[in-house]
Structures are given as C-alpha cells and as structure tokens.
Amino acid sequence: MEEADVKKYTEISKLGEFGLIKHLTDKIELLQPSTLKGVGDDAAVIAPPAAGEVMLLSTDMMAEGIHFELTYTPLRHLGYKTVAVNVSDICAMNGEPTQVVVSIAVSNQYSVESLDEIYKGIKFACKEYKVDLVGGDTTSSRSGLVIDVTILGKAPKEKVVYRNGAKPGDLLCVSGDLGASYAGLLLLEHARKAVGADPAKKPELQGYGYVLQKQLMPRARVDIVEMFRASDVVPTSMIDISDGLASEIHHICNASQTGCLLEELKVPIHEETTKVAKENGVPPSLFALSGGEDYELLFTINPADLKKLKEAGMITVIGEILPAEDGIMIAAKDGKMHPLAVQGWDGLKAK
Amino acid sequence: MEEADVKKYTEISKLGEFGLIKHLTDKIELLQPSTLKGVGDDAAVIAPPAAGEVMLLSTDMMAEGIHFELTYTPLRHLGYKTVAVNVSDICAMNGEPTQVVVSIAVSNQYSVESLDEIYKGIKFACKEYKVDLVGGDTTSSRSGLVIDVTILGKAPKEKVVYRNGAKPGDLLCVSGDLGASYAGLLLLEHARKAVGADPAKKPELQGYGYVLQKQLMPRARVDIVEMFRASDVVPTSMIDISDGLASEIHHICNASQTGCLLEELKVPIHEETTKVAKENGVPPSLFALSGGEDYELLFTINPADLKKLKEAGMITVIGEILPAEDGIMIAAKDGKMHPLAVQGWDGLKAK
Numbered sequence: 056m057e058e059a060d061v062k063k064y065t066e067i068s069k070l071g072e073f074g075l076i077k078h079l080t081d082k083i084e085l086l087q088p089s090t091l092k093g094v095g096d097d098a099a100v101i102a103p104p105a106a107g108e109v110m111l112l113s114t115d116m117m118a119e120g121i122h123f124e125l126t127y128t129p130l131r132h133l134g135y136k137t138v139a140v141n142v143s144d145i146c147a148m149n150g151e152p153t154q155v156v157v158s159i160a161v162s163n164q165y166s167v168e169s170l171d172e173i174y175k176g177i178k179f180a181c182k183e184y185k186v187d188l189v190g191g192d193t194t195s196s197r198s199g200l201v202i203d204v205t206i207l208g209k210a211p212k213e214k215v216v217y218r219n220g221a222k223p224g225d226l227l228c229v230s231g232d233l234g235a236s237y238a239g240l241l242l243l244e245h246a247r248k249a250v251g252a253d254p255a256k257k258p259e260l261q262g263y264g265y266v267l268q269k270q271l272m273p274r275a276r277v278d279i280v281e282m283f284r285a286s287d288v289v290p291t292s293m294i295d296i297s298d299g300l301a302s303e304i305h306h307i308c309n310a311s312q313t314g315c316l317l318e319e320l321k322v323p324i325h326e327e328t329t330k331v332a333k334e335n336g337v338p339p340s341l342f343a344l345s346g347g348e349d350y351e352l353l354f355t356i357n358p359a360d361l362k363k364l365k366e367a368g369m370i371t372v373i374g375e376i377l378p379a380e381d382g383i384m385i386a387a388k389d390g391k392m393h394p395l396a397v398q399g400w401d402g403l404k405a406k
Numbered sequence: 407m408e409e410a411d412v413k414k415y416t417e418i419s420k421l422g423e424f425g426l427i428k429h430l431t432d433k434i435e436l437l438q439p440s441t442l443k444g445v446g447d448d449a450a451v452i453a454p455p456a457a458g459e460v461m462l463l464s465t466d467m468m469a470e471g472i473h474f475e476l477t478y479t480p481l482r483h484l485g486y487k488t489v490a491v492n493v494s495d496i497c498a499m500n501g502e503p504t505q506v507v508v509s510i511a512v513s514n515q516y517s518v519e520s521l522d523e524i525y526k527g528i529k530f531a532c533k534e535y536k537v538d539l540v541g542g543d544t545t546s547s548r549s550g551l552v553i554d555v556t557i558l559g560k561a562p563k564e565k566v567v568y569r570n571g572a573k574p575g576d577l578l579c580v581s582g583d584l585g586a587s588y589a590g591l592l593l594l595e596h597a598r599k600a601v602g603a604d605p606a607k608k609p610e611l612q613g614y615g616y617v618l619q620k621q622l623m624p625r626a627r628v629d630i631v632e633m634f635r636a637s638d639v640v641p642t643s644m645i646d647i648s649d650g651l652a653s654e655i656h657h658i659c660n661a662s663q664t665g666c667l668l669e670e671l672k673v674p675i676h677e678e679t680t681k682v683a684k685e686n687g688v689p690p691s692l693f694a695l696s697g698g699e700d701y702e703l704l705f706t707i708n709p710a711d712l713k714k715l716k717e718a719g720m721i722t723v724i725g726e727i728l729p730a731e732d733g734i735m736i737a738a739k740d741g742k743m744h745p746l747a748v749q750g751w752d753g754l755k756a757k
Binding site for chain 2: 092095097099100102103109110113116117118119120121122147148150154156157158159160189190191192194196197198201203205206215218294310
C-alpha cells in the first residue's frame with residue numbers, strides 16, 4: 056500500500072462532546088441577518104421576521120436502514136439531503152427557509168472524519184439554500200445513524216399556503232418530474248444486491264445520473280416559490296411530494312374537502328425514470344404515483360393565475376380539483392376513470 | 407393469569423405512518439396564542455413575538471443506552487424529561503418557551519401503547535410549561551429509541567442572557583441543589599444490576615424519592631426566570647447545569663473571559679444526595695461538581711441586584727467571578743485553593 060493511501064481516522068471519543076461540537080461547527084458562515092446568535096450558547100437567538108410575516112417550523116428525521124443505507128449513500132449526500140427535505144417543507148408552505156438545527160446520533164464506531172463528511176453536506180446545503188446552521192446536538196447511539204433536522208422559515212402571513220385551500224375548478228399542478236427518486240433507489244438497491252452476491256462485480260450505474268441524483272441529492276424547489284413571488288401568484292393549496300403523488304393528492308383533497316381528477320398521461324416523467332421502470336417491468340406511472348421522495352411541489356392554482364406564471368415551463372398541469380362528491384379519480388391511460396389508489400411509501404408500514 | 411392482566415398491544419404497523427401521527431397528536435391542546443397552525447401541514451405556522459422580543463431556538467436529543475436505560479426509565483418520564491431539558495435551555499437564556507416539535511425513532515417492536523406512554527409524558531410537560539406541541543416526525547429505527555426535541559422560545563431582546571456576560575465582582579449563584587440527579591442515576595444503576603443478578607430481588611428505592619425524581623423527571627426552572635422578571639433583575643450570564651457544576655462554571659468563565667472562586671462548602675446538596683454519596687464512599691460534592699443532569703440554573707449577578715431578588719431563598723450564592731488571571735478556582739473544604747477540575751459527564755466520551 057502506498058503511503059498516501061494510509062488515511063488517519065480520529066476516534067470521536069478523542070475530542071469529547073464539546074471538542075466535537077467545536078470541531079464540527081467551526082467556521083460556520085451565517086448568511087441570515089436574523090441570526091443574532093448561532094451555535095455556542097444554550098439556544099440560538101433569532102430576530103423576529105418583518106411586520107406582516109409569520110414563522111414556519113418543521114422537522115424531519117432520517118434513520119439508517121429505514122431512510123438510507125450507508126452501503127450506497129455517501130455521507131456527504133446524506134447530510135445534504137436531510138437539510139434539503141426540510142427546506143422542501145418550508146417551500147411547501149410557500150415560505151423561505153432561514154435557520155436549521157441538526158441533531159445526530161452516531162455509533163462510537165464512527166470517526167470524526169465521517170461526521171465531517173455529513174457536515175460538509177449539511178453546510179453545502181445551508182449555503183445553497185441560504186439557511187444558517189444555528190445549533191444542534193451530537194450524541195452517541197448504541198446502533199444506527201439517526202439525523203434529525205428542524206427548520207425555521209418565514210413568509211408573509213397572507214402568502215402562507217396550506218393543504219386545505221383547494222377549490223373545485225382549481226388546476227392541479229406539479230413542479231419538475233416524478234418517480235425519478237424511486238427509480239434511483241431501485242438501481243442502488245439492485246446494485247447493492249449484485250455486489251453483495253459478487254463483490255468483484257462493479258455496479259452498472261452509468262447513464263443513470265439524473266435518477267441517482269434525485270435519490271441521493273434531491274433539491275428543494277425554492278425556485279418555484281421564487282417564481283410564485285415574481286409572478287404575484289399564491290397557490291390555493293400546496294404540499295411537497297415526499298410519499299408519492301397519489302398519497303399527496305389525497306392529503307390535499309381530504310384537507311380541502313374536495314375531489315380531484317388526475318390525468319395519468321399528463322404526469323411528467325423523465326426518460327431515465329421510464330427506462331428504469333421498463334427494465335423492471337412496471338409502468339413508469341407507478342413510480343410517479345407511488346414512488347415518493349421526489350420533493351417536487353404539488354399545488355393547486357386558480358385557472359386565471361396560470362397565464363400570470365412566469366417561466367410556467369417549470370410546472371405541469373396534471374389535473375383539476377372537483378367537488379368532493381365526484382371523488383378522487385384518475386383518468387388512466389386506457390381512457391377509463393378509476394378511484395386513485397394510495398400505495399405510498401410508508402416509513403413505518405413498509406419496513 | 408387474571409383476565410384483567412391481559413393487555414392488548416397494537417403493532418405500530420397496523421396504523422401506518424399517517425394513522426400513527428393522527429393517533430398520537432389527536433386532541434392536542436394549544437395554549438400559545440402565537441400558534442397559528444399546529445400539527446397537520448408541512449410546517450407549523452407561528453406568529454412573531456411582540457415588538458422588542460426575539461426568538462430562541464434549541465434542540466436536545468436523547469438516545470437509548472446513552473441517556474436512558476429502558477429497564478428503569480418509565481416511558482412517560484422519558485417523554486416528560488425530553489421536553490423539560492429543552493425548556494431548561496430556554497430558561498438558561500432567560501426566556502419563555504413557546505413551541506416544541508418532537509421526532510422519535512422507534513423499533514417496530516414497539517407497540518402503539520408504548521408510544522402513547524411517551525406522548526403522555528410529552529403532553530404533560532407541554533401543559534406544565536405552557537408549550538405547544540406543533541409538529542414532529544415518527545419513524546422506525548433498526549434499533550434503539552431516539553427522541554429529539556426542538557424548542558422555540560422568546561424573550562425581550564435586552565433581557566436575553568448569554569454565557570459571556572459575567573464580570574469580575576459578580577456573584578456566582580445556583581438554583582435548587584446539585585448532585586441529586588446523579589445520586590438517583592446511581593441508585594437506579596445499582597438496582598438494575600442487583601435485579602439482573604437475582605430477578606427475585608426487589609430493588610430498595612424507598613426513601614429516595616427526591617433524588618429519583620430529579621433523575622427521572624427533572625423540572626426546568628421556569629420559576630427562577632419568573633422571579634428574575636418579577637424582581638426586575640437580569641443576570642449577567644447564565645447556563646443550565648446539564649454536565650455538572652464544574653464544567654458549566656468553565657463554560658461561563660471561558661465565554662466571559664474571567665476567572666472564578668467557587669466555595670465548595672456553599673454548594674447546596676440535598677440530604678438524600680449526601681446519603682447516597684456516603685453509601686458509595688465518595689464526597690457528596692463530587693456528585694454536585696461532576697454529576698450533571700441537574701437542570702438547575704447557574705448564573706451570575708451584579709452584587710447590587712442580590713437584595714432586589716424576591717424569594718431569594720430559591721437561590722444560593724456559591725462564589726464570585728474573578729479577573730481571568732486569577733484562574734478558575736475552588737476553595738475546598740480543607741480551606742485550600744485548587745484549580746477547579748472538570749470531570750463532567752460527557753455523553754460521547756464516557757460511553
């Protein structure tokens with residue numbers, strides 16, 4: 056082995072709790088003027104938002120073996136993703152993210168260098184989304200890695216979008232394309248099994264860059280929220296797609312007490328997603344409807360607002376909100392109408 | 407077995423993720439007028455505090471086998487404690503807690519009923535501290551139980567107390583008494599080992615109610631913060647005692663760039679704590695200095711403020727802030743001065 060290949064790994068216990076926190080949060084750049092005090096005291100201190108604005112608060116936890124497998128999830132991507140999925144929750148309220156706190160439970164088997172990798176991803180995401188990392192907790196765990204991020208955001212009070220504002224006649228729209236994240240996950244799972252059976256085998260992941268990126272490093276759609284602001288459009292309802300399109304449509308319709316007609320042929324699906332679906336012998340729309348983890352935005356708008364939307368190419372109209380008595384329906388490819396079934400990914404049920 | 411003894415346990419998977427969240431957050435009482443929207447959307451919506459006030463944000467994670475052992479920690483107490491330790495962080499900034507979000511990772515082996523127990527404790531604490539539970543995440547975990555609570559609070563901007571404001575001549579004070587939580591932990595650990603060696607044996611915990619309560623269900627000192635408000639006194643620096651008095655004194659002195667003289671004989675210790683320490687053949691002050699998890703408040707005040715403090719009996723003056731060059735010292739029982747050593751409980755180093 057060449058000398059350059061010999062990496063030094065530092066045991067977490069060498070730094071101790073305070074040393075570790077100092078090491079991980081050193082040189083954190085603060086970008087939000089509202090951050091009056093970041094890491095380093097019993098709590099962060101945040102200036103209230105401008106007059107007429109409210110604060111948004113959300114949390115998302117990711118656990119090893121449930122939300123990610125370390126065999127194919129680079130730690131840096133994992134750090135990025137835990138922040139991005141929280142930013143996505145703030146986007147889904149039509150808000151702007153401002154601060155995060157991050158708690159991590161790790162086994163003592165982890166090195167300081169592996170925590171550094173997680174933090175590199177966290178800091179990269181914070182920079183991209185202009186969010187300040189203002190606090191956290193790092194503890195050992197008897198077992199798997201668990202990361203919990205809590206996010207604070209803000210929005211003008213009258214522009215906050217809830218799930219329950221959809222009205223019959225509203226257009227049902229989605230950002231980006233759907234099902235790609237699940238396609239990426241499937242590829243990674245197959246690769247893991249193939250390499251597990253024959254460690255000499257190299258996983259064939261070439262040509263699948265898009266779906267792998269959507270799975271490992273999904274981006275929160277802050278650009279869509281910016282477009283709403285620039286176009287002076289406020290969606291009537293919104294949710295981010297973490298559990299599959301079908302499940303999220305049910306959430307909006309149930310909260311808004313409406314029905315819906317989803318047009319299957321209009322659901323945007325990337326060509327790589329289609330390719331993976333076909334290789335697995337399933338219809339691509341199944342990935343889009345039930346795959347989950349796309350972190351695209353599903354929202355409804357007044358039809359009169361459609362022409363106001365600048366860069367409307369970023370979104371796709373996929374259906375229409377109906378009165379509750381019409382039910383939550385899908386117009387399938389075969390031209391027939393069916394009730395829209397939910398087979399969403401369910402963290403607790405599936406595993 | 408009597409029929410009444412046969413309890414029904416519900417598997418978490420029966421409810422699924424959404425059903426579980428609905429079950430756990432059903433009938434949550436909201437007490438804070440600033441909570442515009444609690445559980446049920448992508449994020450909670452919080453009205454900003456009054457003019458001149460700032461927000462406080464903190465997080466604390468507790469992991470099974472590290473912060474608690476389920477063999478002797480009732481789940482209800484655990485739920486209470488995770489909220490209380492977060493409230494304590496807000497108290498340490500001289501603030502008032504307002505909202506929490508709670509993330510829990512549990513093994514699929516857990517029943518819905520055991521999660522209910524954790525939530526009972528969480529809701530009890532929320533009611534006691536007038537804090538609204540406004541969101542969270544529940545996920546399965548491959549292994550141990552991990553609970554992460556993030557708390558939001560508020561305070562008038564000019565009354566926020568940091569660690570770094572202590573000045574030479576200030577009095578060093580502490581609320582309540584110290585070392586009790588560690589005494590309680592030691593009793594519980596001994597009992598666990600005794601029962602482990604002989605399951606027929608009943609642990610002898612009678613007569614130790616105070617220290618057991620301090621370990622299993624420590625109360626955050628919101629009453630001390632209220633006293634400061636009522637007395638119109640703002641401490642010059644403050645921290646909560648989670649890692650032992652010695653460690654926290656070092657934090658305040660390092661942040662404030664001061665020295666300190668702690669008088670060992672003045673450190674308040676409960677008689678039950680003294681009893682447990684003696685039974686274990688160690689000086690009670692060791693529990694107070696290095697035990698941790700007391701969640702009392704350590705703070706410094708201008709000496710002129712001491713007489714202004716109403717109900718001053720709730721606090722004890724235990725020393726004085728000195729110039730940095732005098733060092734961080736303890737006047738020990740033997741009358742001699744020593745540098746104050748830190749042997750604090752350290753979640754990552756100790757285990």
